[in-house]
Amino acid sequence: MGARxxxxxxxxxxxxxxxxxxxxxxxxxxxxxxxxAVLIVLTDRSGGTGVLREDGNGWARVDATDPAGVxxxxxxxxxxxxxxxxxxxxxxxxxQPIERTLGSRRLDLDEEA
Numbered sequence: 001m002g003a004r005x006x007x008x009x010x011x012x013x014x015x016x017x018x019x020x021x022x023x024x025x026x027x028x029x030x031x032x033x034x035x036x037a038v039l040i041v042l043t044d045r046s047g048g049t050g051v052l053r054e055d056g057n058g059w060a061r062v063d064a065t066d067p068a069g070v071x072x073x074x075x076x077x078x079x080x081x082x083x084x085x086x087x088x089x090x091x092x093x094x095x096q097p098i099e100r101t102l103g104s105r106r107l108d109l110d111e112e113a
Contacts, residue, residue, distance in 0.1 A: 004105040008033035011085055014102060024090035032083035039077060040102070041070060041088040048094040057106060059099040 004010075011027065018025040028041065040059070042050040049070045051062040064073040077084055091098065 004035075006034050007031065007036045007038060007085055007105070010105045011038065011087060015087065018089055018101075024088075026088055027085070028088050029078065029084060029086040031081075031085035036083035036085045037081055038085045038087065038105075039074065041074070041086060042094040042098070043088060043090050044092060044094045045090070046093075050094045052099065052102070054105070057104050059102055061099075 008030075015025045015027070031037070038054055039062075040052040042048075042052065047067075049065060049067055051064050051070055051073060052059040053062055062073055064070045074086060078086075089098070
């Protein structure tokens with residue numbers, strides 16, 4: 001595994017960038033400032049939900065699309081990883097891909113290309 005940006009720095013940068021286009025973004029659970037994993041909860045005004053988890057170089061959608069399933073998944077992950085960060089983005093439509101917009105915390109992606 002290569003070098004990564006500190007989690008707190010990355011989260012603040014993403015929240016600022018996402019908020020600048022009018023999307024609501026907030027921290028639901030603050031984890032370890034240096035190395036905590038990140039989960040992103042996606043919501044929309046029509047009640048749609050989703051969760052993204054870090055997956056190597058990018059993001060993968062978790063198979064939890066209803067509020068109860070999302071809550072259960074988040075609770076399991078919080079018990080497993082006390083350093084976990086959870087952020088929430090309110091989007092126009094959770095089915096639209098946002099994964100590439102988020103980028104990665106890895107610093108060495110150019111070396112692998």
